[in-house]
Amino acid sequence: MSSSISYRGRYNEPVPTSNLMNDEADFAEFEAFEDEEATPRAPSSEYSLEVQQLEMSQSINKPNHLTSSYDLQNLVIRRGQEFMIRVTFNRIPEPSDDFQIEFLIGANPSLIKASLVVVVFGPRAGEGGRWQGRVLEAQGGGALTIGITPAPDAIVGKYRTYVAVSKGTGMQRSKRDATTDLYLLFNAWCPEDPVFLPNEAERQEYVLSDYGTIYQGSVGAVGHRDWVYGQFERGVLDACIFVLDSSRMPIYNRGDCIKLVRKGAAMINSQDDNGVCVGNWSDDFSLGRSPTSWTGSARILLQYANTGTPVSFAQCWVFAGVFNTFLRALGIPCRVVSNFNSAHDNTGNLKTDLIFKEDGSPDERNTRDSIWNYHCWNEAFMTRPDLPPGLGGWQVVDSTPQETSDGHYRCGPAPVAAIKEGLLCHPYDAAFCFAEVNSDVVFHKRDRYGALTPYRVEKTYVGQNICTKSVGSSRPYDITHTYKYPEGSAEDEQTMSRAEEYGCVRDHSDVPETPLVVTITADQVYLGQKVVLQVLFQNRGNGHRVIQVQLAGAIVYYTGVTAYRLRDRSFSVTVPANQSVTEFVTVAAEEYAPFLGSQLSLYFMVTGRSDGQSVTAMKLVDLKTPELTLMVSGAPRVKQEMFVSVSFTNSFSFALMKVQLSMEGPGLMSSRSRYYSSIEPGAVITWKDSFYPRLDGVRVVVAVMDCSNLRQVWGVIHVVITT
């Protein structure tokens, strides 16, 4: 877009949308006062004050601001909290000396928009803006230690720093010096900052932890994988600022965490705006890396910043992982959340409609809704001054591109409390999130003419096991109760009717009563083992029943979409009055393995018909895979050489082809990969590599092995590094 043409008559000055300065210098080194230009005057003092040096006191500030982990030469601080700088003058300043510290962000910095901040000392002290300044210590020879407290709503990003001395006819300013640039972040430790989080353990986890666990799999068999957020790795913070610049977000709005997280949700996916990650839910990833092959976010963000082009490919946990890095890098408390049986309804109502043929088999052609095995999004913690009281706290933000979220590819921030209460009349996208966790599943029978008759409504299937990593451990923390009242409680009914008042279309199908109940259970098995389904038929009626059973099995994507239909089975079961019968159905590995491709989910639907009544049960079986084995050796000390080995044994009967093995340890080693053209049955691979720890404490190395016929075999090892 030729913005230079289009905006000529639109703004006095273009709105800066980049953190960078423009080509011109910020200010003249000597800036004459406008009212003095015509009448130059001799310096007011014969021995005038001159700035000799400006030091950013990193070794004091970084530990105080908990920013030592950032792999950056420049100062990184959090807003609303004092930091120190040391200014050395040519002599000891006197009370009459008039000087100021200036902080500038973006092009054409503006005092009124707070992209230029001035902290004034001397006779005019206090005249500046909302950042506080004080002299902490005056040393001999003219060195001052100065404390500066940025406003708790200051613009977040990279500032340039100057010291300017008033000289009677103008301001004498220090030279531009890139080493005095500083990064200002949101501050979860500052009670005045809207992202303030009171609990220290939570702050450690949700702001400072640079790796975490993302839950996947299925209800009742929740799996997990570790993900390296890597927000402190070299270049990552700059990449996050690049994401904002790339979005053309006005600098002036970058202190507002609501606007910033909403912009982030739009930018982490590539749709609309050439954002960070390209979604791909197929099994053809030949034009990029498969979503399952990444070990963490850093490599993705760095590639985006280096090339300016979207990175291929991502699925929901990748979007959520990268978004988490973006938020933590900027200082916003956040976490990745998984919702199991997540409804993705194209029309955004509260019904997920599943359609069955007259014989009881699933009618895939006419079923448009799907239920994702799981879906990951993020929560960010902040106050919501734009909303009525009670809606601050955790906010759902989701960067996975969803068609129905307000027509654009982003979602949130939606208050979790608003979802729980059914208060869907507030921004942003609360109704959409509400449907993801609260949809009813409606089972329809489709007759020969195409007419649909609902025969069953399942109110508890969708939105189970909503969980996130526990603070300080890798166990899942179930937060379903923060999204929903217990099913059937009075509060739940109130939430549902409130949601209905706000336009959510609920199911009110009049489904026939039936004394029949069918349920499926299955043990979790490894890939290559047989799957045994226990199908329990209950007859709560007083007559015995002959049930015609149709069992349909399929290999499904994690989005619930069928990749391959397995052979259907039909049989009949006779259940006496008020009794139960369990049928065991075994699916041998040979029956599913040839069709697995890279998917690891089997999905079974059983429909039983008796006397014109139908019942249906669904069961997702996630196949487990072996893990990688990681070992470390060497002295676990900062900057000392260490070694890590990753090994894998192919215990399958088939060869793994075109295998990519990657590993990464935040604070230890950046992401690295190896390629194996094939790993034959029975073969063992081992990869040993060296690294030099940069950060101390409990660190991890995460490794992932990925190939086109077996996805996401992973492993992790923890190691304690000392200084």
Next chain:
Amino acid sequence: MSSSISYRGRYNEPVPTSNLMNDEADFAEFEAFEDEEATPRAPSSEYSLEVQQLEMSQSINKPNHLTSSYDLQNLVIRRGQEFMIRVTFNRIPEPSDDFQIEFLIGANPSLIKASLVVVVFGPRAGEGGRWQGRVLEAQGGGALTIGITPAPDAIVGKYRTYVAVSKGTGMQRSKRDATTDLYLLFNAWCPEDPVFLPNEAERQEYVLSDYGTIYQGSVGAVGHRDWVYGQFERGVLDACIFVLDSSRMPIYNRGDCIKLVRKGAAMINSQDDNGVCVGNWSDDFSLGRSPTSWTGSARILLQYANTGTPVSFAQCWVFAGVFNTFLRALGIPCRVVSNFNSAHDNTGNLKTDLIFKEDGSPDERNTRDSIWNYHCWNEAFMTRPDLPPGLGGWQVVDSTPQETSDGHYRCGPAPVAAIKEGLLCHPYDAAFCFAEVNSDVVFHKRDRYGALTPYRVEKTYVGQNICTKSVGSSRPYDITHTYKYPEGSAEDEQTMSRAEEYGCVRDHSDVPETPLVVTITADQVYLGQKVVLQVLFQNRGNGHRVIQVQLAGAIVYYTGVTAYRLRDRSFSVTVPANQSVTEFVTVAAEEYAPFLGSQLSLYFMVTGRSDGQSVTAMKLVDLKTPELTLMVSGAPRVKQEMFVSVSFTNSFSFALMKVQLSMEGPGLMSSRSRYYSSIEPGAVITWKDSFYPRLDGVRVVVAVMDCSNLRQVWGVIHVVITT
């Protein structure tokens, strides 16, 4: 985007985002029942029912549905209201004959998503969906007149129609016939439709009127121009559906007017999504047509639909005019609204900060906010089931690209009632609209160090004369009271404090009291006349005052941005205690004319300083231009040749260069243009052309003359056409 790859594992069937069918046929002409495939059976009757003809009864339906004006061969109807079709069978159907009428929209139509609608007759009658059907009349020989009532929340767009007869082993269906396609619109006449508007005169104006008046200019000198909406012109309705297809809006959502108007607001501008119009606020329009040169929307929409590329160029009234056409074409009641002194604050708070130098002259370099002389947006009428009661009715929707509206280029629907009450906690973009009409103007003095001191707050300058065309006349209808309570009333104070609760940052500057008041008035003048400003200085104090006055004049864009600074004037005025002094300042045409370019707005700021106190007044002077003269001749009857002549006399002392003259009359003639390389001073041009009226009633021809040194000279003539 390679959507075919990316979405493979994401949906059972791709979500249709186009109104068109896909390449395959909708259904087989004979569709065997699935349960019958193995056992073909003889026809149940030896003389089976066959469809011979399907007629859409246009001459009855179109007048009943008030859609006769659409220049379309196909049927156009409004939802929630019965229409008739005539089905001719090979014999008189018997009660046991089973047949159905099918309506399909988009690819892969789905019964559950209502993109496939079936209306069933015979033994299964009533089994279909939410559209009602009944036999109105059975004629001899097998012709049935059937009444169909689409659901009042049906998907809006272009449907395909089939008749299918059940034949024992399957459905025998009529052939695809494009002449039986029908357009289904929103229905402001149907009480169950969310866009229901009770008043008939309003429906005539806000849905059926195909031209209107848009107000421009300045407060106290509101000008206007006519705009041809042209929603009934050939190809326009299809172009509006193309806009939705081009946005990839899911078909399933196209019955929801809230989602549809929000999508429209995004699509009428080209940003993000390659929408209809490219904004350009400069005075260089060499890469397209100038925004002032259009006579109406039709040409823009048709060009967009024909090329699939955004059309250059637009400013706010063009965006609003095209959006109005889009909404009315689809049947949504809407109007164009103008807000005078419209605040466009880049940070989205409630303050517009104007900065002045110490000598009282405007500091343009440091002033970032601007106040548009006027801004146009739209209002659309609908219920808001997604919000608490009381927020239905008129909704602000704005397709002019605004940076601060939620980060994307669209705005609304925001309930006008929510703006009036300060209920800014509801979607969509109410806070942004609130600021446009309620911002305080804060005047700051900037000292030599750059420090800012507020010295005056003007609370009533922004958001005046909010107006729209009156129903049934071209006079402005002031609707300011629907947006704001009277300034200073208790209700106003409540609204303001509520807005503040929802995070709107208001001005609370402590400005000094001063007994001085300055005001500027000026008569409206024609371009080429001198401008006389009356500057009134009031001294309400008890001592006499010597006021140092700085008068700054500028030629400004309608966005309030300075195009050219005129010479400043300084003088002093002595005002005795408790008296007033008026100074007349004359600006000769020679002083401003050479710098006008294509702008017609002069802007004056007077700052008076006395005893360290400052006061400032602002005045916008819009220069009037002569009009075009239009005359019509010939018999004013449908399909009879008529003539229109447009003439213009160049009474200026300068030549007009590269002149484009355009005219258009909805229902009379489509847009046509002529080019004149120059029109010398004193020259007269006359263009006479013929046309054949298509529609009767009161019709207009609108003509606009536009060139690079004189914009938007226009004229209109009304003519009553009879049949």
